[in-house]
Amino acid sequence: MNLNKSWKSVLVITVAIYVVSFIVGILIHAVIPQTETPDKLIVPQSYLQQISAMKTISIEDAYSNYTGNSAVFIDARDNAEYREGHIKGAINIPYDRFQQVYPQFKKLLTKDKKIITYCHGTGCGLSVDVAKDLMAIGYTNVYVMTEGWPGWINANLPISVGKEP
Amino acid sequence: MERKCVINFALMRPVIILVLRVILGIVFVVAAYGKLLHPDALVSTVINFNILPLGLAKIFAETLPWIEMIGGIMLIIGFGTRGASFALGWLLVSFIIAIWINIHRGVSMDCGCFDLFGMNEKIGSAILIRDVVFLIVAIALVFTKEFMLSIDTVLERKTIK
Numbered sequence: 001m002n003l004n005k006s007w008k009s010v011l012v013i014t015v016a017i018y019v020v021s022f023i024v025g026i027l028i029h030a031v032i033p034q035t036e037t038p039d040k041l042i043v044p045q046s047y048l049q050q051i052s053a054m055k056t057i058s059i060e061d062a063y064s065n066y067t068g069n070s071a072v073f074i075d076a077r078d079n080a081e082y083r084e085g086h087i088k089g090a091i092n093i094p095y096d097r098f099q100q101v102y103p104q105f106k107k108l109l110t111k112d113k114k115i116i117t118y119c120h121g122t123g124c125g126l127s128v129d130v131a132k133d134l135m136a137i138g139y140t141n142v143y144v145m146t147e148g149w150p151g152w153i154n155a156n157l158p159i160s161v162g163k164e165p
Numbered sequence: 166m167e168r169k170c171v172i173n174f175a176l177m178r179p180v181i182i183l184v185l186r187v188i189l190g191i192v193f194v195v196a197a198y199g200k201l202l203h204p205d206a207l208v209s210t211v212i213n214f215n216i217l218p219l220g221l222a223k224i225f226a227e228t229l230p231w232i233e234m235i236g237g238i239m240l241i242i243g244f245g246t247r248g249a250s251f252a253l254g255w256l257l258v259s260f261i262i263a264i265w266i267n268i269h270r271g272v273s274m275d276c277g278c279f280d281l282f283g284m285n286e287k288i289g290s291a292i293l294i295r296d297v298v299f300l301i302v303a304i305a306l307v308f309t310k311e312f313m314l315s316i317d318t319v320l321e322r323k324t325i326k
Contacts (some may be wrong), residue, residue: 006247009247009248010248011248012248014250014252015257016246016248017248018228018252020235021231021232021235022224022227025224025228025229028227032204037259044183061183147287156212158209
């Protein structure tokens with residue numbers, strides 16, 4: 001067998017496998033129904049006013065903080081929702097129990113740390129409430145991840161289920 | 166005595182190659198099946214490896230199981246065997262690099278290699294060595310001219326005739 005020719009067929013087959021796999025992968029992904037994006041929520045005016053006064057952060061930037069281990073994530077939803085699933089490593093400070101729960105995490109939340117709060121996504125004010133509570137006691141480096149839990153899930157980013165962060 | 170051993174090995178060689186080829190094929194098909202069952206977990210794993218940017222990681226996660234599935238089946242039936250081994254070999258190189266980088270980062274993470282039977286391996290030197298062994302087999306197959314019990318051999322004989 002001509003060696004040059006046989007290597008050529010090896011390369012052709014390899015490229016063919018990669019190309020076919022890529023196409024099949026993309027097609028299957030397109031066919032399988034996606035998790036619904038709650039982007040059609042009607043965002044209340046009061047929320048827009050609240051959020052305009054806060055520092056916000058996108059999913060992408062929050063994720064780069066996540067990988068760089070340079071921020072603490074706070075889940076502002078209630079504990080039952082937190083247990084159903086949350087950002088991997090996020091701590092849970094429910095918006096209505098800030099005074100009771102905050103002391104548990106006081107050591108973790110040093111004032112120089114970047115803090116990112118989140119809840120049910122666009123239109124959800126719980127993360128704003130927790131961020132305000134934190135700012136009221138002297139934290140300055142607080143960000144609200146407005147796209148929240150649905151945004152994180154839709155981006156397929158690391159999550160954790162159960163009561164552990 | 167020594168001569169006899171050499172002859173025996175020469176006779177055994179096609180059989181050994183056949184066994185290695187089929188085993189490697191089955192390994193990849195099983196790995197692909199587990200990944201196809203849990204697409205979300207695979208995307209998370211690839212992202213958690215933290216090597217590719219987000220967009221590329223998703224594309225890689227969508228493509229990867231199909232390369233394993235198609236390549237694995239081709240190895241088992243012996244069709245385009247050398248090409249399939251070459252394709253899977255490069256995949257193994259990417260796995261080895263990715264695992265090696267993350268071991269050096271000191272990260273403990275799910276390997277995501279075989280997402281089946283609740284297998285939940287963590288990356289480590291054992292998995293690195295396993296992938297290197299698979300890679301050696303794949304390289305050996307790329308440099309093999311004839312495959313026993315393969316479609317390749319049947320087709321080649323037909324063209325010669």
